[in-house]
Amino acid sequence: MYETYRTSMSKKKYNPTESELEILQILWDKGTATVREVHEVLEQVKDTGYTTTLKIMQIMTEKGLLERNTANRTHIYKPLLSKEKIQEKFLDKMLNGLFKGSENRLIMGALDQKELSPKDIDEIKEYLRQFEK
Template structure:
């Protein structure tokens, strides 16, 4: 069975973002990234990572004294989960509503709209039949 990882919480998501952008990282490295935006104790980040490892959100290499952490799921995969989850919870499954919501909240420009259209085309190409 595919190990089922839970939906990351807010704080966990922040850490995942660091891991996605940095790749394999030690606690210290993650901490430095996190604390730059929001001053936080080192052990807070450490504990988070330990909990996340327990949940299966991250994996770690303990072969060195400084353990090295990696996100267990890709950014894309997680984004799909979160978008799908929100879709069900708040949008009654209507993809169109979600898209519109995202667009209007961020005051998307014509340029971004074009980008979205382009992505739609690409996505459709990958569709069966």
């Protein structure tokens, strides 16, 4: 009933592609969804066909990024990796790549670009405290 091909990808850390990431974000948001549901959100942002979305989600399942319930004719998909996990992975890549040696530029850049709420600011200040000596 539940499928999750993971043949030969067990350990290999898998990097979602651009398209896969878009789909993951929709699934994280919804928790669980059918291809149709994902596609309806996707096509508002991107000009793409239904079978394209389907195909990518099928491939993602093969890769072990998604799991699907095939009990009914209309399959229901669920992400296998948490948003937090993937965020961490990408962040790590940035810090050890593009921002290596200028890590705090990433932090300040983020502070610049986003209007953070006073609450966010406080949260960050509080968070900073733990690093002082």
